Structures are given as C-alpha cells and as structure tokens.
Amino acid sequence: MHPPAIAADGRLAPRRPLGQTGGMKRFESTDTYVATDDLRVAVNAAVRLRRPLLVKGEPGTGKTVLAHEIAQSLGAPLIEWTVKSTTRAAQGLYEYDAVARLRDGQLGDPRVNDIANYIRRGKLWEAFVHPTPPVLLIDEIDKADLEFPNDLLHELDRMEFHVYETGETVRAAERPIVVVTSNNEKDLPDAFLRRCFFHYIRFPDRDTMRAIVDVHFPGIQTLLVSRALDIFYQVREVQGLKKKPSTSELIDWLKLLLHEDMPLDILQSRDPAKAIPPLHGALLKNEQDVTLFERRAFMARRERG
Incomplete structure (x- = not known):
C-alpha cells in the first residue's frame, strides 16, 4: 500500500487517478503566440x-x-x-x-x-x-x-x-x-x-512568420514586412552560414527598422554589391557570418567591374 500523498500545506492530499484531466481546456494559440x-x-x-x-x-x-x-x-x-x-x-x-x-x-x-x-x-x-x-x-x-x-x-x-x-x-x-x-x-x-x-x-514558413509578425506588430505596413521577410529568408538560405537568424532575431530586426524609420527603397534594393542587410547586427551573430556576407558583396562588386 502506498503511503499518503503530501499536499502543499503539509496535510494529506486526496488521491486522484494519475492521468485524469477532468475538464481542462484545450491548448490554442494565444494573443502573443502563434501555434501551428x-x-x-x-x-x-x-x-x-x-x-x-x-x-x-x-x-x-x-x-x-x-x-x-x-x-x-x-x-x-x-x-x-x-x-x-x-x-x-x-x-x-x-x-x-x-x-x-x-x-x-x-x-x-x-x-x-x-x-x-x-x-x-x-x-x-x-x-x-x-x-x-x-x-x-x-x-x-x-x-x-x-x-x-x-x-x-x-x-x-x-x-x-x-x-x-x-x-x-x-x-x-x-x-x-x-x-x-x-x-x-x-x-x-x-x-x-x-x-x-x-x-x-519546424522553422516557420512565410505565412506562419507573417502571422507571428502581426502578433508582435499589429498594423505594421504590409510592404515593409514583405520585403523584410524576403531579406530574412534569403539570409537564412546563404550557404556556409554558421548561425541562421531565428524568429526572435527577425522580431528584433523589425523593431529596429521601425525605430530607425528605415526607407523602403533600402530594403527593396537587390544590389548584390550591398549584400549585407541594414542593421545586420540583429540578424548576424558572429564575425564569421559577417565576413561571409562581406566577401559575397566584394565578389559581386569585383564581377561587376
């Protein structure tokens, strides 16, 4: 026979069958968290x-x-x-x-x-x-x-x-x-x-990431988010990257872009000679990855002549 359970106040606690869930609610997304x-x-x-x-x-x-x-x-x-x-x-x-x-x-x-x-x-x-x-x-x-x-x-x-x-x-x-x-x-x-x-x-796809961004920045400009996501996923796809930027780093980057009132034309530029994103310190977290992007930009300028 098992000894009685001990409750938080030191008194004996009533036994319930372990595994019983009673009327517990189901988990859903919250106001601050997007669950797939x-x-x-x-x-x-x-x-x-x-x-x-x-x-x-x-x-x-x-x-x-x-x-x-x-x-x-x-x-x-x-x-x-x-x-x-x-x-x-x-x-x-x-x-x-x-x-x-x-x-x-x-x-x-x-x-x-x-x-x-x-x-x-x-x-x-x-x-x-x-x-x-x-x-x-x-x-x-x-x-x-x-x-x-x-x-x-x-x-x-x-x-x-x-x-x-x-x-x-x-x-x-x-x-x-x-x-x-x-x-x-x-x-x-x-x-x-x-x-x-x-x-x-799994890492969020673009639609899920957009929903996550909307949770953190209600009413944010659609074009800004669209271009920022373009850059973000392009950065993640770069071969040889030691640390891919995560969701939390995207949120930090967007916060900086909004705070600095970054012009959209800077984000819209696809010039490979300017391969490093603006305010890249929010996305790239070590010197190897920064050097990788600098080298890519240098090679693009060199090929362009």
Missing part, C-alpha cells in the same frame, strides 16, 4: 496522455516560450527548471543542506532537532504538491550529463519519490503537465524517449 495546427495537436495529445512533451527545434523557434503559453492558455501555474551542465537530477527532487545543519548545531540553534528544516524542495517536489496541476518546464535537458534523463525516469513515471532523511514519500495527487525542451546537443536515452510525446517545431 501540428503543434496544437501535439500539446493536447501530451496533456491528454499526461506524458512529458519533448520539444525539439532550432534555437529561437519558441520551445521555451511554449511552456509559458501552455500555462497561460490552460490557466495553469508555471514552474521552471532551467538545466545547466552541472545540474543533477536529484536537485529537482530536493537537497539536504548538511553544512547548514552542522553550523547551526555548533551555534546551538534548536532548529537542528528537526532535519526537515534543512531539506530544500526542488522543482519536481514543487510541481508534485502544488494545489492545482502546474505546467513544469524542464528547459534544455540536453545540457546536463547523459545520465540526467535516465535518473528522472522513476519520478516522471510514478510521480513520486522518497525523502530518505525524513522518511516521507512525496507523491503527486495529479500529474503536472511536463514540457521538456532540447536543442539536440546530445542524444537522449531511448528509455526516456519512450516515455515522452515528441514534437519537432
């Missing part, structure tokens, strides 16, 4: 199955923002766990601060008599005992050690873990919605992948 049909299907399938949603895609395609928008769309709280190269899976459960307890013991602090005073809850613990099912974002899981995903298999499967120092079992009364993002820096273990619902966010 296949993305909406993936999110709602993961919510229905209560499987972790594993999201991959180019940097800048909105993987992290997606968790924020899911929480907003479903009216759920958001708990964020940003993974780093030094992050251990156990930190998502809890950490026992033995050093602080030793120090307090030397100072005669009565708090040392209760070891629970030195247990620091991790993000999974917060998600498991939250009064309402939250959205738990495990961001950039591929940055951690290769064993990191495997070390979370039991907790994500059974939605419970044991706190050895206090002898208690922390169990989710209802599964949180788990969103896991990856930039594909490392391959994830097969055992972890089997437990996830997978979705790859």
Whole structure:
C-alpha cells in the first residue's frame, strides 16, 4: 500500500487517478503566440496522455516560450527548471543542506532537532504538491550529463519519490503537465524517449512568420514586412552560414527598422554589391557570418567591374 500523498500545506492530499484531466481546456494559440495546427495537436495529445512533451527545434523557434503559453492558455501555474551542465537530477527532487545543519548545531540553534528544516524542495517536489496541476518546464535537458534523463525516469513515471532523511514519500495527487525542451546537443536515452510525446517545431514558413509578425506588430505596413521577410529568408538560405537568424532575431530586426524609420527603397534594393542587410547586427551573430556576407558583396562588386 502506498503511503499518503503530501499536499502543499503539509496535510494529506486526496488521491486522484494519475492521468485524469477532468475538464481542462484545450491548448490554442494565444494573443502573443502563434501555434501551428501540428503543434496544437501535439500539446493536447501530451496533456491528454499526461506524458512529458519533448520539444525539439532550432534555437529561437519558441520551445521555451511554449511552456509559458501552455500555462497561460490552460490557466495553469508555471514552474521552471532551467538545466545547466552541472545540474543533477536529484536537485529537482530536493537537497539536504548538511553544512547548514552542522553550523547551526555548533551555534546551538534548536532548529537542528528537526532535519526537515534543512531539506530544500526542488522543482519536481514543487510541481508534485502544488494545489492545482502546474505546467513544469524542464528547459534544455540536453545540457546536463547523459545520465540526467535516465535518473528522472522513476519520478516522471510514478510521480513520486522518497525523502530518505525524513522518511516521507512525496507523491503527486495529479500529474503536472511536463514540457521538456532540447536543442539536440546530445542524444537522449531511448528509455526516456519512450516515455515522452515528441514534437519537432519546424522553422516557420512565410505565412506562419507573417502571422507571428502581426502578433508582435499589429498594423505594421504590409510592404515593409514583405520585403523584410524576403531579406530574412534569403539570409537564412546563404550557404556556409554558421548561425541562421531565428524568429526572435527577425522580431528584433523589425523593431529596429521601425525605430530607425528605415526607407523602403533600402530594403527593396537587390544590389548584390550591398549584400549585407541594414542593421545586420540583429540578424548576424558572429564575425564569421559577417565576413561571409562581406566577401559575397566584394565578389559581386569585383564581377561587376
């Protein structure tokens, strides 16, 4: 028999069948986020199955923002766990601060008599005992050690873990919605992948990108956007580019074009001798790519004579 679950206030929480979704709303696009049909299907399938949603895609395609928008769309709280190269899976459960307890013991602090005073809850613990099912974002899981995903298999499967120092079992009364993002820096273990619902966010096509721009810049001039998108996608197609500009960089570039009141004739110029876009620092993020465009412009001028 399982021990009772522990609620946020320390009292016993009623048990619900894990995986139950009740009357939860469906995820749709929001006022600030354009979700494609296949993305909406993936999110709602993961919510229905209560499987972790594993999201991959180019940097800048909105993987992290997606968790924020899911929480907003479903009216759920958001708990964020940003993974780093030094992050251990156990930190998502809890950490026992033995050093602080030793120090307090030397100072005669009565708090040392209760070891629970030195247990620091991790993000999974917060998600498991939250009064309402939250959205738990495990961001950039591929940055951690290769064993990191495997070390979370039991907790994500059974939605419970044991706190050895206090002898208690922390169990989710209802599964949180788990969103896991990856930039594909490392391959994830097969055992972890089997437990996830997978979705790859493809880079937005022109129509989708136009809709994204309209969300950020309502009423923006159609011709300006059309020419800016021409240049943006041309830049992305240049062979040898080390880092292709992303959606977020397009938004920054448009913001600068509007702020600087850039004349349309500059954007409309197709002169290959001026191959570097205006305010290119918003689009090109390293010296190799800037040099590549400068070389292309030089070669065009040379061929023209």
